[in-house]
Amino acid sequence: MKIVAAKSILKFNDQLAAENRARFNALGLYVVNLVGSPGCGKTTLLEGLFEQLGSRIAPAVIEGDIAGQVDADRLKQRGIPVVQINTEGMCHLDANMIGVATSDEDYSHINLLVIENVGNLVCTSGYDLGEHLRIVVLSVAEGDDKLVKYPNIFQRSDALIITKTDLLSFCRFDVDRVRNDMQRLAPEAEIFEVSATRGDGLAEVADWLAARCTSAAPAASTD
Amino acid sequence: MKIVAAKSILKFNDQLAAENRARFNALGLYVVNLVGSPGCGKTTLLEGLFEQLGSRIAPAVIEGDIAGQVDADRLKQRGIPVVQINTEGMCHLDANMIGVATSDEDYSHINLLVIENVGNLVCTSGYDLGEHLRIVVLSVAEGDDKLVKYPNIFQRSDALIITKTDLLSFCRFDVDRVRNDMQRLAPEAEIFEVSATRGDGLAEVADWLAARCTSAAPAASTD
Numbered sequence A, B: 001m002k003i004v005a006a007k008s009i010l011k012f013n014d015q016l017a018a019e020n021r022a023r024f025n026a027l028g029l030y031v032v033n034l035v036g037s038p039g040c041g042k043t044t045l046l047e048g049l050f051e052q053l054g055s056r057i058a059p060a061v062i063e064g065d066i067a068g069q070v071d072a073d074r075l076k077q078r079g080i081p082v083v084q085i086n087t088e089g090m091c092h093l094d095a096n097m098i099g100v101a102t103s104d105e106d107y108s109h110i111n112l113l114v115i116e117n118v119g120n121l122v123c124t125s126g127y128d129l130g131e132h133l134r135i136v137v138l139s140v141a142e143g144d145d146k147l148v149k150y151p152n153i154f155q156r157s158d159a160l161i162i163t164k165t166d167l168l169s170f171c172r173f174d175v176d177r178v179r180n181d182m183q184r185l186a187p188e189a190e191i192f193e194v195s196a197t198r199g200d201g202l203a204e205v206a207d208w209l210a211a212r213c214t215s216a217a218p219a220a221s222t223d
Helices: A006-027 A044-054 A070-076 A095-103 A151-155 A163-169 A175-185 A202-216 B006-027 B040-053 B070-076 B095-103 B150-157 B165-170 B175-185 B202-216
Strands: A032-037 A059-065 A082-086 A112-116 A133-139 A159-163 A189-191 B030-036 B060-063 B082-086 B112-116 B135-137 B158-163 B189-191
Touching: A032 A044, A032 A202, A032 B040, A044 A059, A044 A070, A044 A159, A044 A202, A044 B030, A044 B175, A059 A070, A059 A095, A070 A082, A082 A095, A082 B202, A151 A175, A159 A175, A159 B082, A163 B165, A175 A189, A189 A202, A189 B202, B006 B030, B030 B095, B030 B202, B040 B060, B040 B070, B040 B202, B060 B070, B060 B095, B070 B082, B082 B095, B150 B175, B158 B175, B175 B189, B189 B202
Parallel strands: A032 A112, A032 A133, A059 A082, A059 A112, A133 A159, A159 A189, B030 B112, B030 B135, B060 B082, B060 B112, B135 B158, B158 B189
Antiparallel strands: none
């Protein structure tokens, strides 16, 4: 009897992720895996960040959704190149999906590829997609106890962006508690506070991302 | 080679769920599976509902969490009997966990058992726990496009409770759009609008739940 352990499936995913990463490096493409709950504001954050980045960075997006293409349509309207992955019920993206989705795309003029993962604070945490940076988004409306309740995904992220800070007066959300919990779980992680609808904090994230993008991405293909 | 298909795992879950349901029926216990995104307000809703229900209904809760017991502590403080299930990374509860969690409990004086599932709008949709009623919670802060993006869970629910309506003035959320999408996905489902922090709409949900609870639960054990 052949026994397929979850561990070996994840190991296979890690191999594919490493292949993706090598290909992204060869292309000079900096890749971000953006994770968070449904409705935490990932797409609105991207809209704001791309506007802030202006001509400094040429972005492209992969949208991961159970069904539909609501977010892809929003970004396409802004002229952002988007590939839509419909998982048809699957709760997270994996490295194989990203490999297939990117294989035919022309990223020669793109610096930054953002993968907007399925809205899920649990299942997305275990799958390396080949990204250079994992950013977790937490909205003020979700409450300040989420790091204690869903520690894995925060522990495995390089940055936390607290969104919807315009709702701080209307929600029970202690920013200091969240900052402390994040420092405990991921001491190296950057922490930002943003209201994408108001524009607060976007410039800071955009500058940080642009710096990461240009310094970390190796020289583009020499052909 | 033995091939274990996801379908047969779900079939096994369904068998255990049927056993749970038969046991709950024999106990005269009405069981609700409460699902929704992380931070959509499930626990705050329960706190408000239990207060509204007063002495009409004797409730108990099972809390499903990846880690910790934040919500269980909140409910225990209010004198609600709580069993905590820590899934240790698992993204949803299943019928086996519920069977184990309830097997030793004395529910002889309880009418209503609410299972607060792991915060997850994807993975919780596929697992029958043996409940009589599945309620999905969607907060205004998550946005009005969630039914289109995560249709399965809404399709498989008996009621939708829209929470955090106190945030309606501050969020892009078209209640009519959500009502229309829900009617398309689950024509028989009840739809409620609630602000648990303000108390708006709680009485209506409590009355509806009390009526379901007393009419649907068969006579308690005759021993």
